[in-house]
Amino acid sequence: MGSKTTSSTTGPATPATGDETTTTAIRIAGASKVYGSGQNALVALDGVDLTIAPGRFVSVIGPSGCGKSTLLRMIANLERPDAGEVEIFGASPDAACEAKLIGFVPQSPALLPWLNVLQNVTLPHRVNRAAERKRSRAASASPRSVPDLEQLLDDVGLKDAMHKLPAELSGGMQQRTAIVRALGLQPEVLLMDEPFSALDEFTREALQEQLLDLWDEIATTVVFVTHSVTEAVRLSDTVVVMAPRPGRIVDVVDIDLPRPRSAELLKTPEFHHFEDLIRDRLQAAWRSPELPNAA
């Protein structure tokens, strides 16, 4: 299991303090996670190494059970590795959360039904206020100006919905609110766990475009878990391909398509080339002898 490192040459420049550790946003080394024990033990992650440079948009793709969500949850400090380590800008995930360096977008919007859209995106700023001090001390973290949340909501077309309750919104609008809630924190690392998987095709493509627009402005490091090849190719600088049993990284593909990536790009042969490449990698992993129950 060799170390996979995403190239850091094309990523947007981030303020570096001259520290060695600042050249990587996320470093995962030998991370393993096993659920259960004995006969029923499921190896969710088996010695995974991954390094992500600041400002990169990295998608993690793979079939169910390949550990892609586990990997994301480890970065988000929602799970701890059994072995190996995870670092975010040289700090532990726990310290990164303390300093509010992480913006998390779960699979479901997870909004509070009694708060309107604006209140839902402002509440995270009212909790853990000590984070600001810790953040300025944290290695290489850029100083954070208070973002204009109303402007952000306006940017994603939620201006008129600002004072509505989540129950009055469509699924796409709810998920946009969840994205603004995470991005409004101006996180150093944005972690997204299949955020568009519950949406219809049209909404999904519209949200991909909006996400790319927002990312252009905010230029944060993104780890995006998905099971859609098209989505991964369209959004990412780098696609990490994973395989199950045991959960592992089988390939890292850099997507050097030009940006901005409009809907037109999806029809080009270059785009299809990358889609086919990743599909091949996924299928090769699926057929690999490491899979015990291959039919």
Add this chain to the structure above:
Amino acid sequence: MMTALDTFRRATATTTPATALASDGTAPTAAIASPADAATPRPRRLPTVLRPSRWLPLTVTLVALGLLWQLGAETMPYLLPPLADIGETLAGNPGFYLANAWVTLQESLLGLAIAFVASSILAIAISEVPMVKRAVMPIAVVLNVTPLVAIAPALVVAFGFGPEPKLIVTAIICFFPILINVSVGLRSVPAAVLQFYRTIKASRLELLWNIRIPNALPYLFAALKIVFPLSIVGAVVAEMFAPGASEGLGTTISLASSNNKLPVIYASIFILALMGSALLGLVTAVERRVLHWHDTHSGEQK
């Protein structure tokens, strides 16, 4: 002819909002104005609540029950008093009943308030500290299954004929439903919501105040709807076991039964039933305002 049609139009225009407001699902047919009605306008149309289709079913039931009651009162005069007698005693001494109802109401609301504060604090402790749950829950369950009627006399012996035993009994009877519902509500925040707030390290207090407590509100109101009417039960039971006490509808019933004053008993029961319904209506109204965001009000009503 022209004016008759105009009055008809005006009449229908005014009844329409009433139809919409009163449509709580009991009489869907009343809400639909058939074209035949419009073609042959009657000189006067009644507001929805006054239409026979709305009031007739309940009236028929009440009249039937009243007739059965009267029949029973004539054949078994020692079991049921004639309705006229009940009305007479109510009309003859309304101040007496109001004063006693007020005493009982105060006891039940104060007991409920004690239960509310105590069980809410304990629910938070249970939800935050699993150890407290293990220490307290078994006792709370045992207390809940112990018949209240059995506890009441003991409490009267212990605390005398003052308000204390009444408040304690009422508080005990109201305690458990609030405790269970609120502690479940505090713990039923969706996992994804907690995950998000964990990634920004919201403190436990922040989680409790901003997320867990609002999340528990629908559960609290469900408990309150059970507990408000129950609080009256608690107060009345305690009053009955403290016959030396001078006031309260429970005392009134207990005294009247030893003097064989059936009309007084039933008049008191009638007032208690009215009080319970009023409290339930009050909770439901407050719930609608507070939980306007909650989907029980947008979804189920249809």
